[in-house]
Amino acid sequence: MKTIEEQFREYAVVPVVVLEDAKDALPLAEALTEGGLPCAEVTFRTEAAEESIRVMSEKYPEMLVGAGTVLTIEQVDRAVAAGAKFIVSPGFDPEIVDYCLEKKIPVFPGCVTPSEVAQAAKRGMKVIKFFPAEQAGGIARIKAMAAPYTMMEFMPTGGIGVNNLKDYLSFDKILCCGGSWMVKGDLIKNGEFDKIRELTREAVELAASIRK
Numbered sequence: 230m231k232t233i234e235e236q237f238r239e240y241a242v243v244p245v246v247v248l249e250d251a252k253d254a255l256p257l258a259e260a261l262t263e264g265g266l267p268c269a270e271v272t273f274r275t276e277a278a279e280e281s282i283r284v285m286s287e288k289y290p291e292m293l294v295g296a297g298t299v300l301t302i303e304q305v306d307r308a309v310a311a312g313a314k315f316i317v318s319p320g321f322d323p324e325i326v327d328y329c330l331e332k333k334i335p336v337f338p339g340c341v342t343p344s345e346v347a348q349a350a351k352r353g354m355k356v357i358k359f360f361p362a363e364q365a366g367g368i369a370r371i372k373a374m375a376a377p378y379t380m381m382e383f384m385p386t387g388g389i390g391v392n393n394l395k396d397y398l399s400f401d402k403i404l405c406c407g408g409s410w411m412v413k414g415d416l417i418k419n420g421e422f423d424k425i426r427e428l429t430r431e432a433v434e435l436a437a438s439i440r441k
């Protein structure tokens with residue numbers, strides 16, 4: 230059984246999804262899986278997130294489905310009960326992080342400063358999210374922070390797409406990149422799941438060509 234971290238490294242790209250309607254969860258899971266990325270971070274920005282995680286996890290048990298934009302402990306509990314295999318937060322909330330660590334729930338909090346990375350390192354964490362990646366200084370900032378914190382691997386998210394994926398994935402301390410470019414809201418809303426599958430496949434091929 231592979232760890233979540235091993236799966237993230239293998240996928241290299243984690244689709245970050247905002248689902249407005251849980252009816253879109255299954256066609257989306259199908260498109261992602263067929264496109265070669267059986268993985269999704271479903272953000273708790275919508276009412277549909279919890280139910281979407283539930284149906285995706287039930288119908289696609291082999292898929293790595295987690296919850297993003299988790300801002301409260303109550304959301305952690307709801308996400309995990311629905312089947313989420315990991316928790317992602319935009320920032321470093323010690324309460325959420327400690328709760329997840331205590332319950333052995335894989336958690337990836339967002340860190341963009343050495344002080345935040347220090348909080349994660351102090352807790353023995355080895356992987357953190359880096360959000361908002363492009364706006365916070367991109368790969369140059371990650372490299373600067375990775376130098377003192379040699380144990381840490383990063384999951385950058387925010388402003389990443391086909392044009393800059395290589396900047397990130399070429400650095401060996403990048404576990405994987407999160408991004409929404411293959412699952413944009415309009416594509417989901419308009420039922421363009423063939424397009425999502427195609428963009429996913431392109432992302433997989435691009436990542437493989439960078440990491441070969």
Ligand SMILES: O=C(O)C(=O)C[C@H](O)[C@H](O)COP(=O)(O)O
Nearest residue numbers: 297298318319386387388408409
């Ligand atoms: O809130 C969270 O927990 C998040 O995960 C934030 C998302 O990762 C980014 O909003 C995705 O950024 P884009 O790829 O630029 O759309």
